[in-house]
Amino acid sequence: MSGQIQRSASIVIGANGATPSNSLSISPTTTVQSPLQIFVRAKKRINDIFGEVEIYIGDASKFFHALPQDSDLTSQEEVAVVDGHGEKIKGIREVLARDHMKVAFFGRTSNGKSTVINSMLRERILPSGIGHTTNCFIQVEGSENGESYLICEDSDERKNVKSVSQLAHSLCTDSLGDSSLVRVYWPTDKCPLLRDDVVLVDSPGIDVSPNLDSWIDRHCLDADVFVLVANSESTLMLTEKNFFFKVSARLSKPNVFVLNNRWDASANEPEYLEEVRKQHLLRTVDFLVDELKVCATRTEAEQRVFFVSAKEVLQARINEFKGVPINTGMVADGFHSRYFEFQDFERKFEECISKSAVRTKFDHHTKRGKAIVSDTRNVMEALLERASAKKATKGQSRREVLDHLDFTEKQLQLVTVEMKDKICKMVEEVEHKVSKALSDEIRRLSVLVDEFHAPFHSEPLVLQVYKKELHNHVEACLGSNLRARLSTALAMNMEQSQKEMTERVTSMLPAEKKQLGLGLIPRREPFEVLYRLNCDNLCADFTEDIEFRFSFGLTALMQRFMGRGKPAPWVINNYAESIPRPLGSQGGISAQIVPQGNDDWSVLSRIAIASITSQGTMGGLLLAGFMMKTVGWRLIFATGVVYGGLYLYERLTWTNKAKERTFKRQYVDHATRKLRLIVDLTSANCSHQVQQELSSTFARLCHLVDGTMNEMQNEIKQLEVELRALEEVATGAKVLRNKANYLVGELDRFDNSYLTRGE
Template identity: 40%
Template sequence: MSRVVRGMEVVYQRVPGDIGGSARNMGNGGHNQRSHLQLFGQAKEQIDDIFKEIGQFVQETDTLVDEIGTTFQEILPADVSAKVKGYKEKVQDIREVIQRKGMKVVVFGRTSNGKSTVINAMLRDEIMPSEVGHTTHCFIQVEGSDSREACLLTEESDQPKNLELLEQLANNLSDQRLKSNSLIRIRWPKDKCRLLREDVVFVDSPGVDIDTYNDFWIDQFCMDADVFVLVASAVSTLTQTEKNFFHKVSSRLSKPNIFVLQNRWDECAKAKKVEDVRRQHMERSIAFLVDELKVVDKKTAEDRVFFVSAREALVSRLQQDKETPVPSGVLRIGYEKRLSEFAKFENQFEQCISKSAVKTKFEQHTVSGKSITSDVRGIMEQAYTTSLQLKTNQEKKRQDKEGELNVLEKELTWLNDDTIKALVEEMDRKVKKALEEEETGRLSALVEQYDQPFCADKVKDYKKGLNARVKEEEIGRDLKDAFLASINTIEARMADQLPSILRNETRPMPYDLIPNRDDWMARALNCHNLYEDFEEDLNFKLPSSLQLTETQVAYLQAAGAVACVAAINIETVAPAAPVVPAVICSVNMLPKVWEWWVWTDKQKGKAFKQQYKMYVSSKLTDIKSECRSMVDGELSSNFDQLCQQVKRTKDQLQEDLDQLNVTISKLGGDLWQVQISEGQG
């Protein structure tokens, strides 16, 4: 029989040497025949490869999610990492389940109907204990093993045991037999049996007529079965016990796959009405499957009922594998047809179990795989969308930072020593103008307008009155206002520049430029007591125009006298010029005469006012100089700090820009990885 693959369907075609040839080739074609069971193996391999790729996809996603979570927590919710790790573990679990999944067939029937012989015939070896009467006492599962040595395992221990113990543990006639609801697992070398190589698992059972554990059996051993084989006896009819058991199976499983083998058909070979018996068994079996269990339609049921002799199939196959003829008398009349029927059963069985197993074993895993892939792909799409938006935002921030840095670098040309110098000079001009044009003029007018009579004996009272008048008129007010206005202007101009230079979090308020301004200005611009330390000097001093030279004094002494007239300028007196005497005195008495003649209270009052104006003006000038020096010092100091602050701002902007470049580059890499992951998904 050759295999033709059409899509996912495997079709077998008959070739010379297959069933229908010599008696030796009757049966399932031997250990090396290629069968429908390969569909399951192919599907198993394919779905394992698919889940391997899904596992790689989820693993890469997990790595990417961890990297994203380390650098960009805002891209994905906090629970995504745990969710992806859960998917990774789930995929690993599914792969482990797929790799150990097999196609399971469970054989049931009454005692001595030949259940164990059917399994032995299909396995082409005498593995199960098979004797006359009630032989199999518990459940026996036969599964393939990569080992070359057969062994058995019990539920009590995972320690492999010698296969010879099977007769003691499973045979009903043994005193050491296990309970009927126990399970013995036989690990049989795969290279000895094609069906085991194809991942078929056989389960033999005790007779359904000898125990009441039916419900437990179904729950324990049948819920994951792909095919059930009911081994009936062709020499009798289906019993209600057999039917009741499968009614329970059908109530727990949705439309189970059930085959009915009318075994021991060779014993009916010599019956006179053998065809009538066959028709009766066929009708009743079909009615049981279609009308009672309602698991298949009539057409399908016709391919689920077979008339066989498991004993003949086993004997012929054992001899075929040994390449020895079957002993005469072992095979009864018509055995060729029964062997062909058994092979037909196996062919239908293999088609059914492979399709059923692919659906039952892998369908749910396929759904899970799609769900996992869809969820992980959704996570990647979310990561891509969020990363793209974040990258766009970061690029916008970078653009803004670059703009800030460019503006800062341009405006730094304004922030230099010449700026402070120019501002202070401008302030100095305004204050000087206020002092010379306003304050000094007000002071002079106020003093000159002070009309109280001056008396040398009452200078203190006169000064007190003048001081009160100066205080009342707030001399120094214009100077103070000019200073304050200039400082405010300086601060305003600098404050106007700072917002574009400094970042918001480091930008000082205008009044921060000159800390404690009010305190030191209150001390520096104290104009309330400008006159407190004023001391007048009313002592007479001969004018320099009346000072005689040594030549003039010598001449006058030689003449014996000097004539002094108030209107005469002594410097014009020549040695030979005549003198008109008004007052005759000695040369040494001249200053006293002049003081007596001109140094009156009126002249003293004028001198007092002049000295007073000069003193107060000088005090205002000192205040101006002190304030200028203080402002210059404060601004220079704060200017240095401001320059450092601007430098820090510039450095921070550059650092932010560098970090944004790194972030954008990393986001670009993440986007690329996410796109690759999405493509794999």
């Protein structure tokens, strides 16, 4: 049963109540837990802990390598430290996996070292016999697969265990050197010691080799217990003492047990048994306490000295394995006491080696593990502090940007409302001023037309050129006059408004963009309103009437006395409709409205023609005769002479200049009417230009603010991403820090449970 060694003794009592030596038998009736299990449990526990430590260091290394390369949260030195810890933990785990309780047996040649080991293994495995038998170091350890084999040094070849006699026996020609090591793997079910991670090392005699220093360096520095097998037939030799002096110089207080073997020889001289025993015990205790100084008290040293017969114990255990009484064969008196003392040695040896191995094997690893985990924890703590501090800074920056963004949005809304009101007021003001100025200029249109000087002729082609130039003149003069009256004040108002607009908006921009915002306003030329009158198209339907008309003609008189206030015939012709339209054609010939009174005939001529051409000729003659009879022919003649003189005068004064004056007067009347129709349109157009200019400037400024707000929003998003990343880093660092605290606690509990419990 694993982890348990069955050791009990039952003495077969004879019929007479005596205890004959040949009836002694050992039967496994009581189960006692081996002290070696402390080491086994400690080894399993510390391996489990370091398994968690290895996973933890691996997680920490992955965590560091997952951080952005350009991050200032950690340094390359810290990453290198954590990666280095991973290699250290890996090495410690490999050592822990190989760690075992090592017992090294030393003594002079033929003192029975190999026999003692065979007795503990319960079978003859190592070569033993008369003389110098063991020629090299033999290490016996448990076989994991239950097989028995051996492996020579510097070789992986498995050999049969029977060949150990050839390899390790000094009498064989193929034997190895005295510093060589042969590993013998023996099934653990055949030896409870090997089951509990104990390794037994046999050595050549220390009195036949000069290589003691190399022995110690190669095979003794990691031993937990040293067993000096002495020959009880002689006293403790100087050779044995010198060897352990060398061991003590390299190891601090090695655990030494002394077996006085071949104590069965004392049965031949029973009268000197106690004296010899006391003599050996005294000298051995003096060596351990006073000379070697590995025991603090003599009582402690006495517990390390035993008087045994390994040969008897080996034979008894072989008999026990065969199922025969253990005392079968030639057995000297006092066998049972020597047998139980050997068992007592094994028990105390197990307690000592378990305690020593736990302390020597695991104490250093535990301290290194604490240092590694604590170092990693400190790195995580520093990382957590840096991540938390940076997170707080980023959070503050995010709040500041959010506040600035909110303030900018509200300010932009207020400025937008104010600027809209201001633009609307300015547009209304511009519209009013343009309307008033244009109306004033229309009233002065006759002056502008009179200022126009160009060759005038009634020929149609010349007249068309004259009208075109007159259109251009009127349009240019009106535009020039309007600009003279409005542009300066308008430009100043525009500049002031744009400046105020810029100052209000750029106050919301960061310092590096304020100059960019100010650069939107200064212009190479001041703003100027374009007055699009387009007189050429506006007066395209103007049709002049420069034919001669007698002022005292019948038509003129009738218009003067009967139609006062009505437009002139040429006006009727031009304004009958806003756009001249042809009348319907008859017989394919288009007819135009012929204005009344277009001819300048006198009344008499009209009467005469009417008399001749109409059917009322007789009526006209009768009317003429009636008038002559009534007023007299002299008065009629005088009136006709005067009337004719007036007609002749007007006819003679109807020159090209008179025609031009008439043309200009008609043009002024026509243009005045047309221009008054577009006063509202022109003023609205000018105000729209102003509105477009101001709105465009404000839009460009707002675009800068929008860009700044977009940048702030992007900055907020970037800060949120960084905050999430920092939160993940802080959380990860906190988890790893807490895991380090847990592992340090586990190592402390292991220390309290296994390392300091027995102190």
